[in-house]
Amino acid sequence: MSETHFMLPAGWQHGPGRQKLTPGASVKSASKRGAECISSKLACSGSTLHTFRTTLSASGLPERARRLALALAVCGLVGACASSPSNISRIPVQTGQETSKEGLFTQPVKWEHTKPGCKGDCPTLKVDSVVFPGNPKLSDLVDNALAYMTGIGNSNVPPYSNIAEYEQYFWKTAAPRDSTLLAARTRYRNRTLTVIELDTWQYMTGMTHGISATQFLNWDNQSTKVLSLNDVLRPGKRQDYIAALKAAHGRWLSANPEIIGDINVFVRQWPFQESNNFGFIDQGLVIKYDSYQIAPYSAGQPELIIPYADLSGILKSEFLPS
Numbered sequence: 001m002s003e004t005h006f007m008l009p010a011g012w013q014h015g016p017g018r019q020k021l022t023p024g025a026s027v028k029s030a031s032k033r034g035a036e037c038i039s040s041k042l043a044c045s046g047s048t049l050h051t052f053r054t055t056l057s058a059s060g061l062p063e064r065a066r067r068l069a070l071a072l073a074v075c076g077l078v079g080a081c082a083s084s085p086s087n088i089s090r091i092p093v094q095t096g097q098e099t100s101k102e103g104l105f106t107q108p109v110k111w112e113h114t115k116p117g118c119k120g121d122c123p124t125l126k127v128d129s130v131v132f133p134g135n136p137k138l139s140d141l142v143d144n145a146l147a148y149m150t151g152i153g154n155s156n157v158p159p160y161s162n163i164a165e166y167e168q169y170f171w172k173t174a175a176p177r178d179s180t181l182l183a184a185r186t187r188y189r190n191r192t193l194t195v196i197e198l199d200t201w202q203y204m205t206g207m208t209h210g211i212s213a214t215q216f217l218n219w220d221n222q223s224t225k226v227l228s229l230n231d232v233l234r235p236g237k238r239q240d241y242i243a244a245l246k247a248a249h250g251r252w253l254s255a256n257p258e259i260i261g262d263i264n265v266f267v268r269q270w271p272f273q274e275s276n277n278f279g280f281i282d283q284g285l286v287i288k289y290d291s292y293q294i295a296p297y298s299a300g301q302p303e304l305i306i307p308y309a310d311l312s313g314i315l316k317s318e319f320l321p322s
């Protein structure tokens with residue numbers, strides 16, 4: 001499991017009761033967060049929420065991974081267990097721009113708030129998200145998941161479950177220059193699938209720079225569940241998926257010489273990492289990494305693309321273009 005390392009001011013602490021972090025503290029990023037991490041262990045198991053919390057605590061996953069998985073569990077959306085095998089492709093040959101007309105209807109939600117009554121340097125909260133009119137289940141999931149993805153250095157379940165509650169908590173705990181951005185957008189839509197990218201960016205007063213995190217939600221419009229990686233891979237094909245992802249990583253290295261420099265030195269410092277953070281797009285699967293996972297902060301959040309041609313025999317037939 002990867003870790004994100006950044007320097008914090010001595011004695012930095014965010015919010016009452018939060019764990020104090022010492023200079024140079026190591027804060028785990030959400031490298032394998034989300035539904036795909038957990039649903040493979042618990043989907044269709046019939047576990048109670050209490051059992052789910054216990055399993056999460058012992059899972060060894062990064063805190064944000066556990067939080068987002070908990071959000072999915074609370075919403076009853078862990079794993080698309082009801083899905084049945086099909087030979088009918090759910091990935092039309094048309095582009096997402098065309099198929100989105102048959103997908104779920106979306107509306108933007110945008111606002112920026114400053115702490116009420118504050119003057120001078122004030123904490124800010126910005127939301128640039130989407131809702132799905134007529135589909136409150138998915139709208140609530142996006143709202144819950146973005147809220148659960150916040151927090152740095154906090155080992156406890158957050159005292160909020162949606163953006164409105166997070167906002168009230170943020171005003172009570174934020175330092176003068178703290179800032180949070182919560183964003184969501186659809187990356188791909190068709191009649192049966194909706195792919196949503198969740199992004200958070202948080203800056204805490206005194207940091208060198210903000211910290212970002214990303215998570216894909218692959219929503220099955222038919223079963224109204226989140227698809228995990230295990231749901232879309234053929235049985236026993238996990239290692240073949242990893243091999244295809246390594247090949248995509250190699251192409252990314254070759255395509256970015258200005259970032260890489262000496263490739264041998266770079267891969268020693270920033271070795272390849274497995275990831276379950278996938279989303280369907282026109283070209284194939286996109287796998288997105290957080291800053292510091294496979295490249296320095298200056299490289300942003302790298303995206304690796306595995307073309308559908310490389311996924312033949314790896315993805316279930318219904319997730320390959322017809």
